[in-house]
Amino acid sequence: QKEVEQNSGPLSVPEGAIASLNCTYSDRVSQSFFWYRQYSGKSPELIMSIYSNGDKEDGRFTAQLNKASQYVSLLIRDSQPSDSATYLCAVNLDGGYQKVTFGTGTKLQVIP
Amino acid sequence: SQTIHQWPATLVQPVGSPLSLECTVEGTSNPNLYWYRQAAGRGLQLLFYSVGIGQISSEVPQNLSASRPQDRQFILSSKKLLLSDSGFYLCAWSEGGQNIQYFGAGTRLSVL
Numbered sequence: 001q002k003e004v005e006q007n008s009g010p011l012s013v014p015e016g017a018i019a020s021l022n023c024t025y026s027d028r029v030s031q032s033f034f035w036y037r038q039y040s041g042k043s044p045e046l047i048m049s050i051y052s053n054g055d056k057e058d059g060r061f062t063a064q065l066n067k068a069s070q071y072v073s074l075l076i077r078d079s080q081p082s083d084s085a086t087y088l089c090a091v092n093l094d095g096g097y098q099k100v101t102f103g104t105g106t107k108l109q110v111i112p
Numbered sequence: 113s114q115t116i117h118q119w120p121a122t123l124v125q126p127v128g129s130p131l132s133l134e135c136t137v138e139g140t141s142n143p144n145l146y147w148y149r150q151a152a153g154r155g156l157q158l159l160f161y162s163v164g165i166g167q168i169s170s171e172v173p174q175n176l177s178a179s180r181p182q183d184r185q186f187i188l189s190s191k192k193l194l195l196s197d198s199g200f201y202l203c204a205w206s207e208g209g210q211n212i213q214y215f216g217a218g219t220r221l222s223v224l
Contacts, residue, residue: 032211043202043215044156088156092211098144098163099171100211104155 004091006103019076023089033072034090079110114139118203118216131190135203145186146204198223
């Protein structure tokens with residue numbers, strides 16, 4: 001069964017620390033990987049996309065992709081209380097351009 | 113720039129009543145359009161997607177249906193709502209040939 005898996009958490013980190021969120025996926029043909037942030041009661045918003053192995057940095061966020069091991073991770077440096085949200089991983093499991101599959105999300109709590 | 117509109121924001125409906133949720137996108141042509149449902153504390157479940165007018169792909173068999181009468185309009189319908197239809201309904205769009213999806217604000221549906 002094609003899946004995207006995330007630890008549901010909650011992951012608690014102190015303010016200023018690095019938060020590390022992980023996601024594994026089932027299909028080796030996957031080509032596109034995304035991280036979304038969803039605040040409680042709100043819709044998901046895109047924060048990072050990554051398509052190639054390695055790291056991609058955008059401000060305090062770094063996405064890491066390892067296709068051989070089939071995982072993608074998101075690092076949040078200098079975590080702030082405003083980063084407290086659920087982080088959703090999304091992958092195009094079939095390698096196509098029509099749809100992606102979302103993980104169930106990891107809830108992050110940044111403690112002041 | 114592109115914007116996505118989804119309404120209403122909140123809806124309370126009795127069991128057995130009909131449903132119509134509408135989503136429109138501005139600032140782009142021939143987008144891919146999606147309907148998701150998110151049950152409380154759960155991940156995003158893809159219900160329907162469309163790559164063009166009149167083209168609807170159903171991901172999960174249930175008492176819901178979708179239609180795309182115009183290029184940038186996507187409608188989710190039901191003839192008779194069930195209690196299990198309660199949830200957070202999200203419309204999303206992407207450019208054709210790309211996987212990045214952008215979400216509307218969502219409709220919180222309570223079936224009582």
